[in-house]
Amino acid sequence: MDLLNTLVDKGLRREVPTREEALAVLATSDDDLLDVVAAAGKVRRHWFGRRVKLNYLVNLKSGLCPEDCSYCSQRLGSTAGILKYTWLKPNEASEAAAAGLAGGAKRVCLVASGRGPTDRDVDRVSDTIKAIKEQNEGVEVCACLGLLSDGQAERLREAGADAYNHNLNTSEATYGDITTTHTYADRVDTVQKAHAAGLSACSGLIAGMGESDEDLVDVVFSLRELDPDSVPVNFLIPFEGTPLGQEWNLTPQRCLRILAMVRFVCPDVEVRIAGGREVHLRTLQPLALHLANSIFLGDYLTSEGQAGKADLEMIADAGFEVEGAGEVTLPEHRVTAGGGCGTHEGAGCGSHSGGGCGSHEDAGCGSHEGGGVCGSAVAAAPAAQVNEARTDLVAVRRRGAGTDLAPNA
Numbered sequence: 231m232d233l234l235n236t237l238v239d240k241g242l243r244r245e246v247p248t249r250e251e252a253l254a255v256l257a258t259s260d261d262d263l264l265d266v267v268a269a270a271g272k273v274r275r276h277w278f279g280r281r282v283k284l285n286y287l288v289n290l291k292s293g294l295c296p297e298d299c300s301y302c303s304q305r306l307g308s309t310a311g312i313l314k315y316t317w318l319k320p321n322e323a324s325e326a327a328a329a330g331l332a333g334g335a336k337r338v339c340l341v342a343s344g345r346g347p348t349d350r351d352v353d354r355v356s357d358t359i360k361a362i363k364e365q366n367e368g369v370e371v372c373a374c375l376g377l378l379s380d381g382q383a384e385r386l387r388e389a390g391a392d393a394y395n396h397n398l399n400t401s402e403a404t405y406g407d408i409t410t411t412h413t414y415a416d417r418v419d420t421v422q423k424a425h426a427a428g429l430s431a432c433s434g435l436i437a438g439m440g441e442s443d444e445d446l447v448d449v450v451f452s453l454r455e456l457d458p459d460s461v462p463v464n465f466l467i468p469f470e471g472t473p474l475g476q477e478w479n480l481t482p483q484r485c486l487r488i489l490a491m492v493r494f495v496c497p498d499v500e501v502r503i504a505g506g507r508e509v510h511l512r513t514l515q516p517l518a519l520h521l522a523n524s525i526f527l528g529d530y531l532t533s534e535g536q537a538g539k540a541d542l543e544m545i546a547d548a549g550f551e552v553e554g555a556g557e558v559t560l561p562e563h564r565v566t567a568g569g570g571c572g573t574h575e576g577a578g579c580g581s582h583s584g585g586g587c588g589s590h591e592d593a594g595c596g597s598h599e600g601g602g603v604c605g606s607a608v609a610a611a612p613a614a615q616v617n618e619a620r621t622d623l624v625a626v627r628r629r630g631a632g633t634d635l636a637p638n639a
């Protein structure tokens with residue numbers, strides 16, 4: 231297919247595709263799906279080989295948020311039966327992190343619900359970062375604490391944070407449909423603050439909120455502009471008790487097309503499959519490893535993932551290998567260009583921008599949840615795209631941080 235040959239050539243050169251080409255990937259048919267995966271897989275292997283980076287989430291503070299992000303089980307008014315607790319102590323967070331690192335993770339993502347941290351919160355998280363780094367040499371730490379005020383990114387960097395996550399989540403045009411208590415511009419500002427402080431920026435999206443293909447392409451092109459080092463891709467987990475609890479819009483095939491599109495637009499960036507991996511990709515998860523080079527190990531913020539051991543087996547069975555602590559994640563041109571774990575270059579979506587605790591979804595530290603934008607159904611959606619509700623696959627997290635039970639790692 232000419233489209234795919236063109237996209238592979240551009241991806242190997244870090245050249246941005248056109249919007250039409252990105253939209254065409256999302257509109258491909260199921261007959262072409264394996265060709266799409268193979269093409270994007272060439273770009274993934276060129277920049278990241280067969281390595282899979284494992285990240286581990288520690289939810290420092292769960293629920294009780296005053297913001298109204300529609301996708302989030304921790305939002306104001308959510309009746310989802312999630313764990314609710316206030317700040318973990320540094321030693322508690324460090325213990326949780328150690329479990330993930332022992333399971334093979336090289337980055338720990340420290341996430342807290344809320345609009346953004348107070349200066350006292352930044353002190354607490356700084357103590358936690360120091361405790362984790364003292365006990366685990368070489369660990370990467372990403373903070374995801376919401377909107378940052380002036381000077382807070384610098385303080386986190388001084389405390390030893392390597393990265394900051396704040397997700398854009400969806401297109402600027404539809405942002406107001408999912409959240410009213412802060413704006414898209416607020417999110418961009420925080421990503422830019424993290425970047426300016428020398429933190430490796432992590433910023434991503436949530437798919438499946440009812441957005442159009444155009445919205446998805448818009449947000450991914452905006453991310454390329456912001457140039458984060460890592461882009462978490464969340465697939466909405468429609469929690470009962472949230473406004474988007476009925477938005478079951480994704481199929482495994484659709485998820486693969488979305489990941490392929492993100493890889494073509496952001497070829498040399500750490501693309502991470504975040505929340506909703508098990509719920510929406512289901513048995514096609516191994517194919518997604520040909521597109522993304524990073525996943526979360528074990529559980530998410532408020533929901534349970536598959537067993538950490540199953541994650542490791544899946545990676546090995548699919549012919550990939552877990553990235554070691556001594557290996558550099560990003561391609562050399564990004565590492566030499568920037569600070570933090572990534573690089574801030576100028577071109578390409580490879581360097582620091584925004585995705586951590588931007589939205590606290592359930593996936594990753596970017597959006598603290600998994601949910602979706604109320605939008606319009608995808609215009610070019612194949613007939614098979616409307617998926618049945620799989621509430622049987624959504625399990626609220628009942629173990630690990632904030633409980634007396636061992637974490638899943």
Ligand code: SF4
Binds near residue numbers: 597
């Ligand atoms: S995504 Fe973050 S800011 Fe929004 S409601 Fe959830 S915890 Fe609060």
